[in-house]
Amino acid sequence: MASAHPGRTAEPVYRPVLTAGRSELEALGHLDSDAALLVVPILTLAAGDPVDLLGRLPAGLAAAVDLAGFPDPGPLLGLLRRGVPLVPVIRFGEDADRLVVLGAMARAHLGWAVLRLRLRTDPCGPDAATGAAERIWRRTGLMPEQCDLLLDVGEVCCAADLRAAEPRVRRLLDWARRHAWRTVTVAAGAMPPALPDLPDGEPARLVRWDWLLWQKLTGLDLGYGDYAIRTATPTPPERLPAMRYTADGTWWVYRWSRRGGRGDDRVAELCRAVVSAPHWPTVGAGFSWGDHEILRRARGAAGAGSATSWAAWGTSHHLAHVLAALRQPAGAPPPRPAPHRGRERPEGPRPRGSRHGGRPARPPRGDESGWGR
Secondary structure, three states: OOOOOOOOOOOOOEOOEEEOOHHHHHHHHOOOHHHHOOEOOEEEEEOOOOHHHHHHOOOOOOEEEEEEEOOOOHHHHHHHHOOOOEEEEEEOOOOHHHHHHHHHHHHHOOOOEEEEEEOOOOOOHHHHHHHHHHHHHHHHOOOHHHEEEEEEEEEOOOHHHHHHHHHHHHHHHHHHOOOOOOEEEEEEEOOOOOOOOOOOOOOEEEEOHHHHHHHHOOOOOOEEEEOOOOOOOOOOOOOOOEEEEEEOOEEEEEEOOOOOOOHHHHHHHHHHHHHOOOOOOOOHHHHOHHHHHHHHHHOOOOOOOOHHHHHHHHHHHHHHHHHHHHOOOOOOOOOOOOOOOOEEEOOOOOOEOEOOOOOOOOOOOOHHHOOOO
């Protein structure tokens, strides 16, 4: 049920939920041809995003585009007419007229669409979800077999979120099995929305709770999705030298914001710390385009870049890391956690009210969604 590319049923498929900003589009643009066939990014467009860059994505990569925050579909329709392989993302709350347009887009080009069910905000309970899905199929003219179902869990940023999310996802999957979906994917975001108390000048370890959630669902024939290195809650980008670097089951967050010297020197020092860490790939710069760029800075062979560059390098490495993990043979032992070096933040930021700040604590939302009954 989790394969999206006919003829490649033995291969994993990865659906990262990304923005359509320059950093993430640049990372996607540097995927090699083999990786491009395995990635179906879910791109959320907003006004002002560089839509023209979608036409420069690598051959073989079909991007799904969520137009919920994009008022003018004209530039996107122009790309479709030029043959750029774009797939519409349909939310469960789309209005009737928009469903007709999205259905026409899907049928006129690749012949399929992504239905995005957001666990925290969309129809409550299986009966309401079935009614919403049937309305979508009726208005778009699509069949269930032409639809990839994306179960978007949202934030899973701590152990409590993980405990609440797993049974809710299992109940969603019980519902999903009633219909002949083309594929089913679970996506969640584990990067905390606020990182107020991480150290400066040394890496801090964060747990990738989204990856742990998917591992708990092993054997259920699911595709994997995440929010890459960003939070599921939109936040401003880092403005000072920082890097989010993915390892097995963890992120290592590097901040070199208050150290002395010029910006180029601080970024070079940060990158030297990354390439000398135990979680630097064995193949080094050949692992991804992002790793190549990090090594260039570590050697002083290029300038510091910008917040967009740092996010692009980290996203490029993350995409390569996830694909490598998904390609592991069935039955292979789970990846071992990276060795601890630096401070650990396994539970995300502290609740609001502590002296360090952070996001407010919230109770699990299982029962109120309708999937908990």
